[in-house]
Amino acid sequence: MTLVLDTTSTHLPFDIARIRRDFPILKREVAPGVPLVYLDNAATSQRPVQVIASITRYYRDHNANIHRGVHTLSVESTDMYEGERAKIAQFINAPDAREIIFTRNTTESINLVAHAWGRKFLQAGDEVVLSEIEHHSNIVPWQMLRDERGIVLRFIPMLPDGTLDLDEARRLIGPKTKLLSVTAMSNALGSIVPLTDLIAMAKAEGATVLVDGAQSVPHMAVDVQALGIDFLAFSGHKMLGPNGIGVLWGRLDLLDAMDPFMGGGDMILTVTLDRSTWADVPAKFEAGTPDISGAIGLGVAVDYLAALGMDAIRKHEIEITDYALRRLADVPGLSIFGRPNAQERGGVISFELEGIHPHDVGQVLDTHGVAIRTGHHCAQPVMAALNVPATARASFYLYNTTEEVDALVDALEQTNAFFGTGR
Amino acid sequence: MPEPSLLDDLYRDILMDHYRAPRNRGEIIAPTCSADGANPLCGDTVRVEVQLGDDHITDISFSGSGCSISQASASMMTEFAKGRSVAAALEGVEAFQQMMVTAQAPGLDGFDDIEALIGVAKFPARVKCASLAWKTLAQALLDESSAPATTDERTAAHG
Numbered sequence: 001m002t003l004v005l006d007t008t009s010t011h012l013p014f015d016i017a018r019i020r021r022d023f024p025i026l027k028r029e030v031a032p033g034v035p036l037v038y039l040d041n042a043a044t045s046q047r048p049v050q051v052i053a054s055i056t057r058y059y060r061d062h063n064a065n066i067h068r069g070v071h072t073l074s075v076e077s078t079d080m081y082e083g084e085r086a087k088i089a090q091f092i093n094a095p096d097a098r099e100i101i102f103t104r105n106t107t108e109s110i111n112l113v114a115h116a117w118g119r120k121f122l123q124a125g126d127e128v129v130l131s132e133i134e135h136h137s138n139i140v141p142w143q144m145l146r147d148e149r150g151i152v153l154r155f156i157p158m159l160p161d162g163t164l165d166l167d168e169a170r171r172l173i174g175p176k177t178k179l180l181s182v183t184a185m186s187n188a189l190g191s192i193v194p195l196t197d198l199i200a201m202a203k204a205e206g207a208t209v210l211v212d213g214a215q216s217v218p219h220m221a222v223d224v225q226a227l228g229i230d231f232l233a234f235s236g237h238k239m240l241g242p243n244g245i246g247v248l249w250g251r252l253d254l255l256d257a258m259d260p261f262m263g264g265g266d267m268i269l270t271v272t273l274d275r276s277t278w279a280d281v282p283a284k285f286e287a288g289t290p291d292i293s294g295a296i297g298l299g300v301a302v303d304y305l306a307a308l309g310m311d312a313i314r315k316h317e318i319e320i321t322d323y324a325l326r327r328l329a330d331v332p333g334l335s336i337f338g339r340p341n342a343q344e345r346g347g348v349i350s351f352e353l354e355g356i357h358p359h360d361v362g363q364v365l366d367t368h369g370v371a372i373r374t375g376h377h378c379a380q381p382v383m384a385a386l387n388v389p390a391t392a393r394a395s396f397y398l399y400n401t402t403e404e405v406d407a408l409v410d411a412l413e414q415t416n417a418f419f420g421t422g423r
Numbered sequence: 424m425p426e427p428s429l430l431d432d433l434y435r436d437i438l439m440d441h442y443r444a445p446r447n448r449g450e451i452i453a454p455t456c457s458a459d460g461a462n463p464l465c466g467d468t469v470r471v472e473v474q475l476g477d478d479h480i481t482d483i484s485f486s487g488s489g490c491s492i493s494q495a496s497a498s499m500m501t502e503f504a505k506g507r508s509v510a511a512a513l514e515g516v517e518a519f520q521q522m523m524v525t526a527q528a529p530g531l532d533g534f535d536d537i538e539a540l541i542g543v544a545k546f547p548a549r550v551k552c553a554s555l556a557w558k559t560l561a562q563a564l565l566d567e568s569s570a571p572a573t574t575d576e577r578t579a580a581h582g
Contacts, residue, residue, distance in 0.1 A: 031429075359465060359490035359552065360434075367430050376466040389466045389488045418430065419439075 011309035014316055019308075020399050022048035034369040037407045042187050042215060042348050042395035043373050044237045047301070051240055054300040058293045065289055067266060081292050084299030085282070091302045092213075092232060093223040094249050101248040101255070101285045102295050106214040107137040109233030109248035110181070112285060113210055114141035116258040117231075117250075118179070121208075124150030127176040129202070131156040131164055131193070132385055133186040136378045138212045142181065156182070156198075158385045162189040162338035166197055173201040180209045184216030188379035188393065189338040190321075190348030192216075199228055208254070214238060218397075219317060219346055221310035230254055236294060241301035245294030248285070255281040262287040313398045317347035320396045324349055324405045331412045337386060347396035350377075353412065356419050358392040364418055365392075368411035432542035433549070434491065441536075442491040447501035451484045456566050460487075460559030462551055467493050471559045473504075480504050480512055485556055492540075492549050497556030499537050507533075509564050516561045523550045 020026050023046050028036050038046060058080065064073035066081050086097040094100060103109045122128070128142050132155050146153055154177075156169040173180065180202035185192050195211065202209050210231040216222055217232070218239030224232050231254070236245040250258075260267055260278055264287035269277040278284045305313065322342035328334055333354035339345050353361050362374035373393045376383045383389060394408055454472035461468045467489030474482035483504050485497040500519075504512045518529035519537065526544035528534070543553045 357490035357494075359467075359492075359549070363433065363546070363549065364430060375464060380466070383466065389468070418434070 011312060012307050014308060014312045016316075016399070016401060020401075022050065022304075023399050024049060026399060030366065030369045030371075034367070037368075037370040037404045037411075039394040039396065039400065039404065039408060040371045040373050041397040041400075042190075042238070042346075042377075042393065044243075045218065045240050045397050046399070047240055047242070047297075048304055050304055051242065051297045051300045055242060055293045055297045058296050063293075066292055067283070077292055080299075081290070081295050084295045084302075087299045087302050088247060089249075091306060092217065092249060093225050095225065096252050098281050099249050099252050099255065101250065101282045102290050103233075103246040103248050104244055104291070105235040105237070105246035106135075106212060106233045107246075109231075109246055110137055110210070110212065111141045112248055112261045113181075113231050113233070113250070114145050116261045116285070117208075117254065118142075118145045118151075119149065120257075120259050122149060122151050122178055125152060125176070126178040127152045127154055127174075128179045128181060129154045129156065129169075129173055129177050129207075131182050132158040132381050133162070133164065133189065133191060133193075133379065134181075134183055134381070135187050135212065135214065136380070137214075138181055138183060139381070151178075152176070155381075158382065160386075162186065162191040162382075163344075164191075164193060164198075166194065169198060170201060173198075173205055173207070175205055177202060177205050177207045180207050181212070182210075183212040183214070184222070185219075185346045185348070186338075186379070186382065187215050187348065188377040188382045188391070189350050190345035190395075191338055192345055195227060195229075203228065215346055215348070218305075219310075220314045224249055236298040236301065239298075239301055240304055241298035242291075242294045245291045245298050247298075252281065255285070258285075260284050260287070264288045266290075308398065316398055317396055318342045320400050320402065320405065321345065321347045321349065323402050324394065324396070324408070327405055327409045328412075331409060332416055334412065337391060347400075348393060349395070350391040350393045352388060352391055353415060356415060358390045360419065361392045361412070361415055364415040365408070365411045368407070368414060370408050370411045372408075429545075433546055435539040435542060437536050437539040438491065438495040441495035441498040445485075445494060445498040447484050447498065447505065448486065449484050450486060451482050454484075456563045458559045458563035458566075460555050460562065462489070462493075462555055465489070465552070467552060467555060469493065469497055469556050469559050471497075471501075471556060471563050473560070473563050475509070478510075479508050480506065483560075489555070490549075490552055492543060493552040493555050496540060496553040499540070500556045500560055503533050503537060504560060513561060513564060516557045519557045520554065523554055 025046050030036050062076045064077045066078040085100045088100050089097040154172045157165045159165050199209050209229040211229050213232050213234040217234040230251050232249040234247050237243045267279050267284050267287040269279050337350045358374035375390050451472045455475040457472040459470050469487035472484045483501045503515050518531045522529055523544050528538045540553050543549050
């Protein structure tokens with residue numbers, strides 16, 4: 001008798017109670033009798049026991065430096081580290097595992113491109129098109145390169161509803177555009193960027209395209225080949241992985257043509273006192289001992305996400321966000337920034353409570369156990385465009401529940417009551 | 424159950440009074456000196472303008488935007504500083520910073536209302552909100568440099 005595997009439904013059922021059991025931190029209290037309601041996932045996610053255990057297991061049973069020794073531990077560590085590269089490549093549908101460069105985070109990934117690609121291939125007068133809703137990490141590296149090389153930065157403006165002005169994008173992207181570098185989703189507002197349209201505009205002009213996937217890769221299926229992009233940057237810590245590990249994916253021919261980012265051990269082929277030659281991709285971009293346990297933990301995080309399925313995760317987040325948008329609309333004095341429809345945004349809701357500064361909102365919410373982010377979210381140009389100094393932001397992930405949204409709404413009503421502004 | 428007592432400790436009535444009805448808010452016509460302060464991590468800003476006469480603060484104002492704690496603290500700071508000598512005002516700045524670290528009332532003349540901010544010391548993330556206007560006052564008086572004051576804990580000695 002032959003066992004027939006059902007290959008059409010390989011995902012685990014999306015069982016929220018079971019998922020929450022994997023995240024022990026969700027059971028903690030922030031004060032006696034005050035359970036944690038963690039709604040700051042756009043800043044960083046929590047980690048499941050599987051990820052935490054994989055790091056402990058690595059240090060307990062396998063720890064050694066990679067690519068160096070012939071001894072058993074070094075070989076095991078090397079195999080584990082390189083194995084995660086293949087897993088991550090598959091997760092974003094990259095054609096070749098060598099295209100996965102381990103970095104510290106999205107910021108370092110973008111800086112790597114600005115430094116190693118930008119300095120080699122951009123000349124004075126070349127234009128780099130960004131958008132007004134970028135995180136500072138996709139603005140500052142390009143400003144630094146502009147000051148050094150005389151490139152020109154153009155910004156696709158944000159419309160009042162937090163989306164990008166595509167008509168203006170069409171005007172800005174032209175023959176001088178050498179790079180389009182945009183986020184897939186605004187970390188401050190949750191706006192989902194119409195990448196397909198923007199990429200088509202850039203590719204029509206022969207421009208290179210970098211996508212900041214810090215907010216998209218953790219929350220929805222991302223396929224670098226289907227998108228037709230050249231670079232993708234993302235962080236492990238926002239997708240259940242450890243801190244200090246991030247990824248730059250780049251097309252192999254581009255990575256091959258680039259100069260190294262940092263110099264040192266592991267990135268060389270030969271070194272004499274006069275000169276050095278570079279190792280092949282990806283080692284060329286991974287100078288020094290990398291975060292081996294971080295890469296292993298990220299691989300386990302990717303396993304966890306893949307087992308549930310990114311489409312199921314996205315569907316869950318749409319449901320939570322839709323519920324939250326409806327419940328928050330009933331809180332007196334509360335206004336929401338961005339699109340009103342959960343389908344058009346990620347699980348991120350930025351809002352303000354009339355007459356109460358976001359920091360004060362966040363403070364009162366904390367006493368109710370509700371963790372949200374308040375401030376400018378490393379997106380000061382977005383705050384300037386909205387003409388607010390800061391916003392309060394709740395952001396969801398695969399383990400959040402409608403009960404937690406209820407706790408947020410209750411805490412906001414208490415905030416109104418506390419400041420005497422309940423209308 | 425939430426802990427209202429902890430919140431009440433932070434948001435004392437006198438603080439909320441200064442927040443809702445700030446004293447000396449605005450600009451003065453011909454300031455002798457001024458300084459701008461900012462909390463880069465939160466986006467709070469404050470501008471302090473001072474008019475000096477005979478080594479005394481004859482007029483003072485603050486403007487900017489921020490949370491209730493930063494705004495109330497700025498309002499209290501201007502009330503304290505107005506009419507005092509530069510040395511006494513700087514002594515007040517020092518006493519305030521100490522209070523944020525030790526959570527002890529400094530017992531300084533004119534500090535009665537300001538001691539309502541002692542509760543802030545229990546909230547390390549908010550100390551920088553309360554300190555901003557005081558550091559900015561010191562910056563204006565010392566006129567050391569044109570660099571804006573900051574209560575960014577990444578660079579400042581005291582958060």
